[in-house]
Amino acid sequence: MNSMIALPIIVPLLGTALCVVVAPWRWAQRTISLSALTTNVVVAIVLFARVDDGGMEVTQAGGWPVPLGISLAVDRLSAVMLVVSAAMLLPVLVYAIGQQAEETRYAAFNPVYLVLAAGVSASFITGDLFNLFVAFEMMLVASYVLLTLGGRPGQVRSGMSYVVISLVASTFFVTALALIYAATGTVNMAQLSERMPELPLAVSTGFSLLLIFVFGIKAGLFPLFFWLPDSYPTAPGAITAIFAGLLTKVGVYAIIRTQTLMFPPDARQGTLLLVLAGLTMVVGVLGALAQDDLRRMLSFHIVSHIGYMIFGLALFTLAGVAGAVFYVVHHITVKTGLFLVAGLVERRSGSDRLSRVGGLVRSAPMIAVLFAIPALAIAGLPPFSGFVGKFALVSAGIDAEDWVIVGVSLAVSLLTVYVMVRIWSDIFWGDPEDPAIEAYVASDASRVPRLMTAAATTVVVLIVGLMVFAGPLYDYAERTAADLLAPQQYIETVLGGDGE
Amino acid sequence: MSVLLAFCAALLFATGTWMLLQRRLSRILIGVGLIGHGSNILLLVSGGGGGNSPIIDTADPEDFTDPLPQALVLTSIVITFGVTAFLLALGYRSWRITHDDVVEDDVEDRFIARRREMDRAVAEETLAERDQAAEEDRV
Numbered sequence: 185m186n187s188m189i190a191l192p193i194i195v196p197l198l199g200t201a202l203c204v205v206v207a208p209w210r211w212a213q214r215t216i217s218l219s220a221l222t223t224n225v226v227v228a229i230v231l232f233a234r235v236d237d238g239g240m241e242v243t244q245a246g247g248w249p250v251p252l253g254i255s256l257a258v259d260r261l262s263a264v265m266l267v268v269s270a271a272m273l274l275p276v277l278v279y280a281i282g283q284q285a286e287e288t289r290y291a292a293f294n295p296v297y298l299v300l301a302a303g304v305s306a307s308f309i310t311g312d313l314f315n316l317f318v319a320f321e322m323m324l325v326a327s328y329v330l331l332t333l334g335g336r337p338g339q340v341r342s343g344m345s346y347v348v349i350s351l352v353a354s355t356f357f358v359t360a361l362a363l364i365y366a367a368t369g370t371v372n373m374a375q376l377s378e379r380m381p382e383l384p385l386a387v388s389t390g391f392s393l394l395l396i397f398v399f400g401i402k403a404g405l406f407p408l409f410f411w412l413p414d415s416y417p418t419a420p421g422a423i424t425a426i427f428a429g430l431l432t433k434v435g436v437y438a439i440i441r442t443q444t445l446m447f448p449p450d451a452r453q454g455t456l457l458l459v460l461a462g463l464t465m466v467v468g469v470l471g472a473l474a475q476d477d478l479r480r481m482l483s484f485h486i487v488s489h490i491g492y493m494i495f496g497l498a499l500f501t502l503a504g505v506a507g508a509v510f511y512v513v514h515h516i517t518v519k520t521g522l523f524l525v526a527g528l529v530e531r532r533s534g535s536d537r538l539s540r541v542g543g544l545v546r547s548a549p550m551i552a553v554l555f556a557i558p559a560l561a562i563a564g565l566p567p568f569s570g571f572v573g574k575f576a577l578v579s580a581g582i583d584a585e586d587w588v589i590v591g592v593s594l595a596v597s598l599l600t601v602y603v604m605v606r607i608w609s610d611i612f613w614g615d616p617e618d619p620a621i622e623a624y625v626a627s628d629a630s631r632v633p634r635l636m637t638a639a640a641t642t643v644v645v646l647i648v649g650l651m652v653f654a655g656p657l658y659d660y661a662e663r664t665a666a667d668l669l670a671p672q673q674y675i676e677t678v679l680g681g682d683g684e
Numbered sequence: 685m686s687v688l689l690a691f692c693a694a695l696l697f698a699t700g701t702w703m704l705l706q707r708r709l710s711r712i713l714i715g716v717g718l719i720g721h722g723s724n725i726l727l728l729v730s731g732g733g734g735g736n737s738p739i740i741d742t743a744d745p746e747d748f749t750d751p752l753p754q755a756l757v758l759t760s761i762v763i764t765f766g767v768t769a770f771l772l773a774l775g776y777r778s779w780r781i782t783h784d785d786v787v788e789d790d791v792e793d794r795f796i797a798r799r800r801e802m803d804r805a806v807a808e809e810t811l812a813e814r815d816q817a818a819e820e821d822r823v
Contacts, residue, residue, distance in 0.1 A: 314756055321763045328770060340778045344709065344787065347771050351716050352704070354767075358723040358760050365753060366730035414793070474796055 186243045189256045191227045192266055192305035195220050196298040203295040213294040214281055220298060221274040224305070228266040235263040236660065240667075242311070242677050251372050255311035255678050260664040261509060262308045265437055268513050269308070271646060272429050272520045273301050275639040279524055280422035282635025283531075287333040287420050296333075300326035300426070307434050311678050313364065313446075314371040316438065317357050320402070324350050327431060330423045331415060339418045346415035353401035360394040367391075373445055374678035377671055381448040388451040395442050396453060403435030405494060406464035409487040413471065416486075417479035421527025424479060428486050429520030433512055436493050440508065443497065444668040457498035462589050465491030465596040472603050478526050478536035478611065482519070485603060488596060489515050489562070495589055496577050503580035505665035510658055511573040514561070514650060518570065521558040521647050524640040525551065529611060531632050534624040538610040545612040547625050550637065552612045557644050559604040561651070564597050569650040572658060689729045696722030709775050709785040716771070720764040727757045 199220030206212040235241060240259035244250060258266070277297060280288045287293060303323030310316050328350070332343035365371055367387060368379040380388050397408070404412040412432070416424050443452055468488025475481040493515070496508025530536040532548045545552040561568035574597055581590040616622040624630055650657065667673065696718050703715025731750030736743035738751045779785055 314759075318759060318763070321767075325763075325767060325770070328767070332774060335777060337781045340774060340781060341787075344771075344774055344778060347767070347774065348704075348712055348716060351764075351767055351771070352719070354763070355716070355719050355723045358720075359726055361756070362723065362727035362730040362753075365727070365756075366732075371752075371756075476796070476799070 186241050188227065188231065189241055189243045189258050189309060190245070192224050192231075192270070192309065193302050195223050195227070196302035196305070200295040200298040200302070203298065207291040210289065210291075213291070217277060217294045217298055218274075221270065221277055221301060224301065225267075225270040225274055228263075228270040231258055232263040232267045235260055236663075240674065240677050250679055251370055251375050254315045255372055255374065256309050257311035257374075257674070257678050258309060259674055260660070260667050261437070261440070264509070264513060264660065264664065265308045265433075266305060268516050269301075269304050269430055272516060272643070273297075273304070273426065275642045276422050276426045276429075276520065276524070278642075279425070279527070279636050279639035280420070282633040282637075282639060283420060283422055283527065284633065285334075285420035285422070287330075288422065290333055292329065292333065296326050296329045299323075300330065304430055304434055308437065311373050312371055313373055313376065313442075314361055316373075317354070317361060320357070320434070320438075321354060323431065323434065324354070327427060331419050331427075334420070336418075342415040342418045345411055349401060349411040353398050356394065357398045360391065360398060363394070364391055372678070373441075374675040376446050377675050378679075380446055380451070385450060388447060389453075392443070392447050392451050392453055393456075395446075396439060396457070399435045399438040399442070400460070401435075402432065403439060403494075404432045404464075404487045404490050405435075406460055406467050406487075406491070409464065409468070409490075412487060413475075413480050413483040416483045417477065421479075421523065421530065424483075425520050425523035425527065428483065428523050429516045432486055432490060433493075433516050436490060436512055439494070440497050440505070440512075440668070444500075444505070445671045445674060449500070452500060454498050454500050457494050458586060458589050461491045461495035461498055462592045463491075464488065464494065465592060469596050469599040469603065473599065473606075476538050478529065478538060478607065479523070481538070481603065481607065482522055482526060485562075485600070486519060488600065489519070491596070492574070492577055492593060495593060496580060499580055499584045499586065500669070501580055501584055502662065502665050502669060503576065503583060505668055506658070506662040507573060507576035507580050509664050509668075510569075510576055510661040513657065513661070514569040514573045517643065517647055517650055518558045518561045521640065521643040522555070522562065524636075524643055525555045525558065528554065528632055528636060528640055531636065532625065532630050533611075533616075533621055534630060535618075535621055538607065540616075540618040540621050541611045542614040542616045542621075543612070544625075548632075551632075554637075554640055554644050555612070556608070558647055559608065561647050563601045563604045565601075567651055567654075569647070569654050569657075572654040576658065576661075686729055686733060689725055693722045693725040693729075696725065707786050709778065709787055712787070713768070713771055713775060717764075717768055720768070724757050724760055724764070727753055727760060729753075 199216050202216045203213045235258055242257045245254040245256055300323055303319050303326055306319035307316060310319055328347050331346060332339050367383055368376055370376055401408045416427050465488050468484055471484035472481045493508045493511050496504045496511060528551045532551055533541045535541055561570045564570035564574040578590055578593060700715045700718030700722060703711045731753035735749035736747045738748040
């Protein structure tokens with residue numbers, strides 16, 4: 185019995201319960217949630233090291249024999265996702281505490297944030313399709329609350345469309361589960377992987393498409409992304425950062441997991457995913473170009489980069505999947521960093537409109553540096569991790585001789601550079617275009633709390649760390665891809681584990 | 685029995701989808717609820733037909749009904765219930781703010797759409813000025 189696997193779910197949930205008990209004392213809530221998330225980071229790193237050395241780890245919840253209970257499994261993909269998500273959740277909480285936004289001072293904030301953390305971990309750990317649904321719901325319900333906590337008109341309006349669209353996706357998830365259970369008689373992913381090839385190809389292809397639809401909504405895949413740039417920017421900076429960094433990537437993780445594990449090669453949707461990936465990249469980046477609001481621009485930009493990850497997966501080659509895994513890790517870190525810095529910009533200048541803010545490079549050089557590093561990383565300039573990720577993906581595309589998608593991804597990465605340059609020249613260079621903003625920047629009100637800067641700096645340091653350790657990380661991504669493309673080991677470990 | 689339930693699920697999905705496509709929030713809420721019920725019924729019938737309660741030593745295991753979908757559907761109902769309650773609260777809040785339950789277009793979207801028109805107006809004005817200048821030069 186290896187119960188350590190369950191810790192990333194149990195610890196935050198326990199923290200939630202304690203936070204509710206100590207609700208009158210904010211400092212106690214903060215201490216509890218900070219220590220729960222710190223524990224999570226430690227547990228994730230230990231699991232990561234153990235899984236990379238000793239192979240994947242499995243436990244059966246409640247000790248039920250194998251296909252009856254819920255399997256919890258950590259393989260290389262889950263382990264790396266756990267580490268990155270834990271490493272992002274902690275600094276973002278610190279940032280939220282420093283930000284002192286109205287919402288983050290509510291008694292509900294800390295417990296709900298911990299539920300979000302538990303839901304994200306549970307999605308990565310579970311080996312059971314129905315449990316994946318429950319984990320998604322845990323994460324989504326927490327995100328509904330976090331998004332609308334302030335109750336401002338904009339939040340209510342965008343929260344509404346966010347909740348409705350997510351609810352539709354969840355309903356389709358339940359429908360897909362019902363159909364899959366009716367056809368195969370199981371919801372255990374490893375067992376599904378064994379039984380799926382026995383189904384007629386048309387049926388398994390249908391399931392594959394249905395799951396892509398469900399997870400595509402959560403991941404923000406074209407043409408299902410429209411809710412994302414509307415809803416994310418209305419939340420306070422810290423919350424937008426964690427949504428942007430993590431939530432869409434949980435959808436991407438679910439697509440990678442279900443496509444590689446559950447479906448036989450001829451039911452996988454390589455071509456469809458390639459087309460969707462190309463369109464997602466193009467539409468996302470063009471949407472970003474049209475925006476005037478910094479956070480909306482970055483939100484559209486998330487959509488564009490989801491395309492890169494799906495592009496890598498859709499090739500279903502070792503290099504492609506490795507590139508996708510590397511890109512997911514890189515993108516979670518960099519995007520969280522960018523949004524945290526966008527929050528700093530807003531705090532320092534009182535606005536996040538590109539047309540109003542200007543000249544921050546002189547008034548706030550520290551923020552300019554903090555922005556420049558993730559911006560260069562996401563634009564994919566060497567030596568940053570974005571370059572390694574894009575290079576891996578493009579070379580995988582060339583190997584697979586998918587010239588169109590290679591061309592599209594290169595063109596989109598040029599446009600990405602253009603988007604980042606536009607932000608840089610509008611916000612950091614030039615002169616403030618609005619006297620009100622100029623006065624605000626000069627006043628005391630614009631002082632950025634130290635805790636916010638410290639948290640954003642931590643994430644930026646992690647981005648630099650990704651650049652330094654890009655080599656070992658890419659090797660790890662390659663090992664992960666090898667595991668994913670030969671799921672036999674996953675199946676045997678889950679089904680033959682300690683249940684018998 | 686199963687045919688009736690399948691028909692029922694289909695009907696719920698159809699009406700739910702229709703309601704979901706309306707512009708009024710109250711109808712969207714009802715639509716979400718109906719589709720949710722449809723998928724829950726589907727989940728319930730996914731375990732096959734009915735049978736005896738699955739309690740060991742009370743009947744022949746061959747005649748047991750499949751208990752797993754029932755457990756799953758219970759979880760799913762609880763989740764749908766919770767989220768619907770949250771959505772209702774949100775809808776109420778929205779009504780308190782706007783006194784209307786028509787879902788609006790996004791403000792920023794409208795701003796950006798208007799900006800394009802503004803750009804076009806500016807461009808046309810510039811062109812007109814240039815033409816006028818050219819005209820004056822000729823004169």
